Amino acid sequence: MILGDLDERDMLKGLRALLAEQGIANAAEIAERIAATDAANPGQGAAMVARAWTDREFRALMLADGTKAAEAMGIPMRGLPPLGVLENVPGLHHLVVCTLCSCYPRAVLGYPPFWYKSAAYRAKAVRTPRALLREFGTELARDVAIRVVDSTADYRWMVLPERPAGTDGWDAARLAAIVREGDMIGVTVPSV
Amino acid sequence: MTAQLAPGRRVRVRLDWPETRGPCHIRTPYYVRGQEGVIHRALGRFRNPEKLAFARPAEELALYHVRFDLRRIWPEADADLLVELFESWLEAA
Known part of the structure; x- marks a missing residue:
């Protein structure tokens, strides 16, 4: 499988799921960081x-x-x-x-x-x-x-x-x- | 160099090119390698980015602001320079 062939939305979804599953960052934390970054x-x-x-x-x-x-x-x-x-x-x-x-x-x-x-x-x-x-x-x-x-x-x-x-x-x-x-x-x- | 380096101490950046030996992630700019500078101040300890970049176990290293005379690198520069460098890249000058 070539990564470049994957749909980027699917990849993002997969990455978010992995981050949550491994306890690195959940959806709320990601949303909070995106909001802070955009507001800066x-x-x-x-x-x-x-x-x-x-x-x-x-x-x-x-x-x-x-x-x-x-x-x-x-x-x-x-x-x-x-x-x-x-x-x-x-x-x-x-x-x-x-x-x-x-x-x-x-x-x-x-x-x-x-x-x-x-x-x-x-x-x-x-x-x-x-x-x-x-x-x-x-x-x-x-x-x-x-x-x-x-x-x-x-x-x-x-x-x-x-x-x-x-x-x-x-x-x-x-x-x-x-x-x-x-x-x-x-x-x-x-x-x- | 592992002992804490005091401000004013002269150091030399290792003249090394890990890029020529395989994939790597280096935070030491080309243009200061092999150059002599002076410890400006200690910035604390941070995990080794050369290992972090590959998700390898990364030890903490001392990070320094090292000051250089840019004119010794490029005669037209007319300035001095501060660069954050890890202790693993510094040797006695």
Whole structure:
């Protein structure tokens, strides 16, 4: 029998039956995970960033243990890879890539943008990162060092960008609205 | 290397190509193999993905963030690099 000849719906049905039979995951658990995956979106990561900008204690928690910080925001993390948070500071900018495949912090950012999995992005990120940032319209000062983070194993990484100037007195909701997906991958920086 | 590696310790990624010996699942990118780097921090212990991928019994291994100067790999890179690497791929430099 050739697997490719099987009807994919039959295969899925068979796989689900096996998962349930062996006690790995039942129908309700699978439905819950599908719902959480579909609901995840960059707004969740943005809310974490905005809270880190306004709440010193949360910032410390987020940098020490991204998973706990996400859970504190009500984001389901059970059974998912640990979340690591990379802090941009004056003089140091982080850029996340997965050169091997497409590892991405889906729990907090949702599905990756289409270009994240492209061979071009993956190659340029490690070879010509400064020029890659320019393609995204991001011109870093020469004295800002770039640290590329190749996501190769068990962690998923997101960037905690620097809070932009001109946002004094803004509350977390207003700040979250200016944080984009690319800011948390590191291809762009938030601005007002 | 099995002892806990402290931040700042110099290491070299093994120059090895298991791909040439048969089917495998490797989380160590080609471009850092044989390269020297520095332990940035320990990330904890995780089951060996090279065995997990084949549903084989998989021991826990220490995982590290290792920092490299990308310019030593590609002169035009102008950046440094963090890669998650398992202890089984690291040797003293």
